Amino acid sequence: MGSVAFVRLNCDAYLTCLMHALSNETEEVMGLCIGEMIEKISGCEINISAVLLLRRMDKRKDRVEISVEQLSNASSYAEELAIKSGKNLRIVGWYHSHPHITVWPSHVDVQTQAMYQMMDETFVGLIFSCFNENKANLHQTVEMICFQSLTSMDDSSQYQRLEVPMYLERTQCLSEANLQTLTSLPKTLMHEECEAYDAVIKSCGNCILTKLHNASVHTQSVCNITETVISPLLQILEQTHTNHKLKIKEVEAENEELRKMLAELEASSITENKAS
Template sequence: MGSVARVKLNADAYLACLTHALSNETEEVMGLCIGQANELRFGCEINICAVMLLRRMDKRKDRVEISVEQLSNASTVAEELAKKTGRPLRIVGWYHSHPHITVWPSHVDVQTQAMYQMMDQTFVGLIFSCFNQTKSNAHSVEMTCFQSRTNQEWDPPQYERIEVPMYVEKTKTLSEVNLQTLIDLPNILVQEEAQAYETVAGSCGDHILTNIHNAAVHAQTICNITETVTSPLLHVFEAAISSHQRKVEQVREENEKLKKEIFLLEKEKEAECTD
C-alpha cells in the first residue's frame, strides 16, 4: 500500500478525541484510532471511524506511551468491531494531546511515530493542542495529522515530520462504539487517579497530616473530573435523548398518518369493487 495522501476523521470519533484531550489540562492523554485504509489513485486514504481510550500506566506531564498489552487489546477490539460491521477495520493510528503547547509534534513524537511506521507504513499520528488562548483571550483548539520520514541530508540522518491533510467527516449520529468510548472516559480517569493515590499513599507512611492531605487532593481531583467531564457528558446525553424522543414522536405521527391514508385507500378500493 502506498503513502498516506489524506485522512478522514468521523465527527463522532473527533468528539471522543477532543473530549478526552480536554479532560486534563496539565498532562498529556492518548488513545488509538480504529479505521480502514483505502487505496486510491493518488495514494492511501485512512478513514478513522472510532477511537479507543488508553489508561495511562505512567502519568507524566509531557510523555505518553503505549504498552504492548494495550496494542494487543486494541487489536482485539478492532477485530470484534470489524466482524460486527463487516468492514476491514484495524488500528490505523494514535492520538495524544498537547495541553498549553503548540500542535506540532516534538522530536520524541516523531521518533515514536517512526517506530509505529516500521510495523505499518500507513500508521498515522494525530495531535490535539488545547487550553491555548488567542490574543483576544478566546480558547483555541488545533489538530494536526502527521507521519515520519528519514531525512538523509542530515548527518547523522534524523526523523522529520510529514504533515498529512486531515478532514472531519460529518456523521448523522453518534455511533455505538464512540458513545461507549465517551461513557468509559470518566471511569478511566477515576481509575488513573485511584492508582496514583494508592501509589503515593503507600510510600508516605502513617503520618496523619500527610495522609489527610493526600486524601483531600484525591477527593478534589475526583470532584474536578465530575465537574469538567461527567457533568458535561450527562448534559450532552440528555440533549441527545430529547432529540431522539422528538424524532421518535415524529415517526409515530407519520406512521399514524400513513395508516389513515392506507385505510381510506382500502375503503375507496372496496367501494370501487362493489360498484
C-alpha cells in the first residue's frame, strides 16, 4: 500500500464540516471522514464522500479526542453506508476545527495523527481554521488543510507534518448521509450543552444565585445554537428545496417539449407512410 497522493473532498461533505466548525467559536470540534481508498501507481487516492459528527469527550478548548465507542459506532455506520451505496466505504480520516488560530496542525495534532496512522497508514487529518479576520479588509477567512504525520529525520521518536494535496469535488446536491449529519448537528450541540448544565447543577449546591446564573448561561448557549446553527441550517435547506422545485419544473417543461416533438415525428411518419 503506497502513500497518499491526494484527497478528494465532496462539496456536500465540505459544507457539513464547515457548518460544524462554525458552530463553536471558542472550542475545537471534531468528526470522522467516511470514504473510499483507491490504490494507483502514483499512490493512494482518498475520496471523502461523507462525514460523521462526534460529541466532544474532552471539553478543554484546544483538545479533541475520539473514544473507542465512538470509533466503533462510526465504523458500523460506514459499513451501513457501504451497503447502501455499493461502494467500499470506511473511515478514512478525521477532521477538527481551529477557531481563531492558524490552520497548521499543532504538535498534539501531529502526534494524534501519527497514532491513527499506526492503525491505518493511509489515514488522513483535516483542519478547518475559522473565525480569523483579515486585517486588510476586516473579512472573515476560512482555511483548510489535509495532512499526515511523518517520522522526523533528526529524531525518530518525533513526528512532523506532511501536507497532502486536497481538492473539492463538485456534487449536484446534498447526499442523504450528509443531509442527515447536517440536521443532527443542533441535536448534538444541545446534548453537549445539556450534559454540561446537568453536571454543573449537581455540583453547585443550593445557592439560588448560582443556580440562576447557571440557568442564564445555559439559556444563552441554547439561544446561540439557535442563532448560529439552526437558523442558517434552515436557510440552506429552504434554498435547497427551492432549487429542487425549480429543477423539477425545468425537467417537466423539457419532458413536455420532448413529448410534443415525439408526437410530431409520429404524425409525420404516419403521413409519409400513407403517401407511399
